[in-house]
Amino acid sequence: MKASLKGRYANEKNTAAATFSVNAGDVKLRASITDATLVDGPSLSDLTLAVEKPGSFTIDYDVPKKGFRFQFMNTVRVAEFPLKLTYIHSRGDNRTVFDGALMFDSANKVSANYTLGTGNCKLKYSYVHDEVTTFEQCYDWGKNAWDFAVSRRVYEDVFKATYQTWNSDLALEWSRNSKLNGTFKISAHMNLGEETKIPKIIAESSWDLEI
Structure with a gap:
């Protein structure tokens, strides 16, 4: 048994x-x-049970809400490029989401996310430079706005900056994934449109254990 x-x-x-x-x-x-x-x-309260086959499907059961969530994954070839497809349906809130990611090579990826019946659709392009720096730009049709992100890996550390144009939210993040010391992430969020620009600080840490 594993615990996180x-x-x-x-x-x-x-x-x-x-x-x-x-x-x-x-x-x-x-x-x-x-x-x-x-x-x-x-x-x-907030107990979830799940059955998962990695890369194939996940079935979650929300115990207090008595609701199921189904997620199915598959990979197909489009002109010799791998296209990863994901179908998610939540019976509790009757919500269906389609997600796809097309890998042109190890550096270029285009992904899309669509929520059925809402008109909410996101299209994102990601480019990895020299395997250490990642540039992302995402257009949200629901909000009619762009999101931008840039991240850089330095050994075990990843530094990332994200900016959402629809609400003028700027986020700076520092994360580390270590097999010995676990994973931690520290982020600061600031709304540039507010007069009092007080950052919201969030710190997260996790550990994986063998039982």
């Missing part, structure tokens, strides 16, 4: 989460909980 523990600190609230998974042949059984599950004693 995650802690999150923000200006106004601290949270925690845990995920337990066990391999059962080709599939993986998983249970996820958040801090709300243990508030005022153990409960089923």
Whole structure:
């Protein structure tokens, strides 16, 4: 059995989460909980059970909401380029999402995301320069706005800046993924359109354990 523990600190609230998974042949059984599950004693609040076959499908069951979420994945070839397709349907809120990513090579990727019945569609282009610097630009038809991001990897560290034009939100992020010390991420969010530009600081850390 594997366990993943995650802690999150923000200006106004601290949270925690845990995920337990066990391999059962080709599939993986998983249970996820958040801090709300243990508030005022153990409960089923925010408990999710899942069956997953990596690269093929995932079925989640939200225990308190009694709702299922289905996710199916497949890869096909389009003119010799791999196209990754994902279909997601949530029965609880009757929401269906289609997601696709077309890889032209190791540096260039185009992806699209569409929510059925809402008109919300996002188209994103990603370019990786020298395998360390990534440039991303995304157009959101629902908001009629662009999002821009640039990130750079320095050994185990990744530094990233993101800007959303529709709400003038600027985010700076520093993350590290270490097999010995776990994973952590520190980010600062600031709205450039507000008069009082007070950044929102979020720190997250997670550890993977073998049980």
